[in-house]
Amino acid sequence: xxEAPAALSIRSLVKTFEEGRMRALxxxxxxxGAGEFVAVAGPSGCGKSTxxxxxxxxxxxxxxxxxxxxxxxxxxxxxxxxxARDVGLVFQLDNLLTNLTASENVQVPMFEGxxxxxxxxxxxxxxLALVGLTGKSNSxxxxxxxxxxxxxxxxRALANDPAILLADEPTGRLDSASGRxxxxxxxxxxxxxxxxxxxxxxxxxxxxxxxxxxxMLDGRIVTGAAGEEGxxxxxxxxxx
Amino acid sequence: xxFLSLILKNLLRQRVRTILTVIGISIGITTVVxxxxxxxxxxxxxxxxxxxGGADFMVAQEGAADLAFSIISEETAAELAKRPDVERAEPAxxxxxxxxxxxxxxxxxxxxxxxxxxxxxxxxxxVFAPGSADEIMLGKRSAADIGAEVGDIVRVExxxxxxxxxxxxxxxxxxxxxxxxxETVQEMAGRQGVVxxxxxxxxxxSDPTTVAAGIEADFSDLATIANVGEYKxxxxxxxxxxxxxxxxxxxxxxxGAIGVMNTMVMSVFERTREIGILRAVGWSGRxxxxxxxxxxxxxxxxxxxxxxALGVLATRAVLLIDTVTCCSRNTTSTYLFAxxxxxxxxxxxxxxTLHFAPCG
Numbered sequence: 001x002x003e004a005p006a007a008l009s010i011r012s013l014v015k016t017f018e019e020g021r022m023r024a025l026x027x028x029x030x031x032x033g034a035g036e037f038v039a040v041a042g043p044s045g046c047g048k049s050t051x052x053x054x055x056x057x058x059x060x061x062x063x064x065x066x067x068x069x070x071x072x073x074x075x076x077x078x079x080x081x082x083x084a085r086d087v088g089l090v091f092q093l094d095n096l097l098t099n100l101t102a103s104e105n106v107q108v109p110m111f112e113g114x115x116x117x118x119x120x121x122x123x124x125x126x127x128l129a130l131v132g133l134t135g136k137s138n139s140x141x142x143x144x145x146x147x148x149x150x151x152x153x154x155x156r157a158l159a160n161d162p163a164i165l166l167a168d169e170p171t172g173r174l175d176s177a178s179g180r181x182x183x184x185x186x187x188x189x190x191x192x193x194x195x196x197x198x199x200x201x202x203x204x205x206x207x208x209x210x211x212x213x214x215x216m217l218d219g220r221i222v223t224g225a226a227g228e229e230g231x232x233x234x235x236x237x238x239x240x
Numbered sequence: 241x242x243f244l245s246l247i248l249k250n251l252l253r254q255r256v257r258t259i260l261t262v263i264g265i266s267i268g269i270t271t272v273v274x275x276x277x278x279x280x281x282x283x284x285x286x287x288x289x290x291x292x293g294g295a296d297f298m299v300a301q302e303g304a305a306d307l308a309f310s311i312i313s314e315e316t317a318a319e320l321a322k323r324p325d326v327e328r329a330e331p332a333x334x335x336x337x338x339x340x341x342x343x344x345x346x347x348x349x350x351x352x353x354x355x356x357x358x359x360x361x362x363x364x365x366x367v368f369a370p371g372s373a374d375e376i377m378l379g380k381r382s383a384a385d386i387g388a389e390v391g392d393i394v395r396v397e398x399x400x401x402x403x404x405x406x407x408x409x410x411x412x413x414x415x416x417x418x419x420x421x422x423e424t425v426q427e428m429a430g431r432q433g434v435v436x437x438x439x440x441x442x443x444x445x446s447d448p449t450t451v452a453a454g455i456e457a458d459f460s461d462l463a464t465i466a467n468v469g470e471y472k473x474x475x476x477x478x479x480x481x482x483x484x485x486x487x488x489x490x491x492x493x494x495x496g497a498i499g500v501m502n503t504m505v506m507s508v509f510e511r512t513r514e515i516g517i518l519r520a521v522g523w524s525g526r527x528x529x530x531x532x533x534x535x536x537x538x539x540x541x542x543x544x545x546x547x548x549a550l551g552v553l554a555t556r557a558v559l560l561i562d563t564v565t566c567c568s569r570n571t572t573s574t575y576l577f578a579x580x581x582x583x584x585x586x587x588x589x590x591x592x593t594l595h596f597a598p599c600g
Binding site: 056058078080081083084085089091095097099100103104107108109111112117120121156157159160 | 241242243246249250252253513514517518519520521522523524525527
């Protein structure tokens with residue numbers, strides 16, 4: 001178990017769909033330390049994406065609590081503020097806005113803050129440099145490769161200095177070389193900025209890069225909930 | 241990137257749709273502006289008629305459907321002139337004839353003495369003499385239109401007149417017409433012994449409103465008109481014009497509003513993915529609403545500018561038509577501001593049609 005204070009603490013989380021007929025999460029408990037890189041793995045339909053969506057406050061749980069920075073987001077009314085400040089989201093599809101440049105895409109989350117237009121631009125440049133895209137500020141998504149678009153998405157996710165970076169299959173649509181570059185970037189961010197990274201993945205290589213693998217099955221965490229020893233061991237633990 | 245530039249980029253993403261929406265709204269605004277300007281112009285012209293010879297108010301037949309149908313006997317006109325609170329009561333007969341390219345040439349029959357005692361500003365020549373039957377004074381605009389000068393003979397409705405003077409009053413209706421002896425015009429119009437209206441100037445120290453009220457009280461078949469607002473006493477045309485203007489304006493604005501709503505609703509439904517991304521990166525529902533409303537407002541603003549400009553151009557084009565030119569002053573309408581505010585109100589109403597169910 002990490003000695004750093006928990007960046008994320010989940011207790012007895014339950015989420016159902018179809019008016020309770022389908023139990024996507026069935027009492028999930030999870031703790032993630034600050035600066036940890038955690039991979040959430042499991043077969044399709046095990047609830048890993050649902051878990052990520054709840055942590056990202058894209059949906060609300062039926063029961064349980066999710067505590068980030070000391071606040072139970074299940075009790076929060078203004079979840080948009082939480083999404084703007086406390087978490088950064090990276091999707092499998094980059095989900096960039098096609099009519100905006102790379103710099104403008106990175107600036108979009110910053111509108112919820114108090115920065116001026118000039119400050120937003122400067123911060124976007126800084127983040128694009130961080131992800132290795134200096135010189136690509138004025139490029140539109142159509143002018144970027146898949147890996148570059150995903151890096152813009154990561155820069156966007158970091159726009160408001162979140163505590164946690166959530167990534168849902170961030171390398172799912174990339175070639176292996178691009179995928180490795182993305183993982184290198186995530187590790188670098190974790191080391192240099194102390195960012196907590198939670199990645200949902202099917203990919204062995206991605207899971208192998210994590211400090212800890214949390215395995216899920218049928219809406220429950222099977223292993224890795226609280227940083228058990230040995231959980232980082234075998235990539236074969238990841239079910240494809 | 242500012243919020244405004246984001247709005248602009250969003251609108252330019254669907255250029256064709258944006259342009260078509262702007263065109264649609266602009267056509268509506270053009271219609272409203274042009275109609276408003278022309279109506280205003282006609283009303284302004286009507287207002288000028290009231291002040292013939294610098295009068296305080298006009299007296300005409302109560303309940304006449306149109307001023308041209310008003311009939312007042314010369315005896316009644318004489319009685320009005322004798323009132324102690326009246327300084328001057330000038331009878332005039334309006335006879336509309338065709339002259340040259342102008343189908344609405346206003347030939348005003350007036351007493352020579354009245355014209356002589358209160359002459360208009362003369363550009364050239366003088367006034368027609370008492371007892372003269374075939375002398376005419378042309379308005380500056382009509383003289384230019386028919387190319388006549390003092391001393392020329394002009395033909396008006398199969399009758400020749402000797403031009404003795406050219407005047408300019410600054411009032412379009414008069415400057416586009418002419419003054420001729422009352423008896424002559426009565427003969428031409430077949431209205432011997434009657435006039436259309438009497439133009440009254442209150443005696444010094446008398447309040448024109450009180451004088452007008454007194455006349456209406458003493459003569460139940462007469463109405464006094466001091467401003468355009470009272471015109472409906474003797475002319476339903478202005479009212480009809482106003483009603484038609486309002487009806488067409490409401491229709492045009494309504495159609496424009498539907499166009500904007502359609503565009504924005506389509507835009508929102510097509511952008512569910514984009515809106516989802518914005519929510520995911522932390523945008524509040526309120527900010528997204530602000531974005532959509534701002535896009536709508538910017539569309540309306542651009543349309544208002546384009547529509548107003550086209551409306552003014554359309555008005556100028558319409559005013560080139562002789563039939564309209566003779567009766568309308570080329571004025572600028574205050575509708576521009578009224579319609580801008582109307583558009584902003586419509587954009588505010590639109591936000592109620594957009595419903596978001598954010599997950600927080």
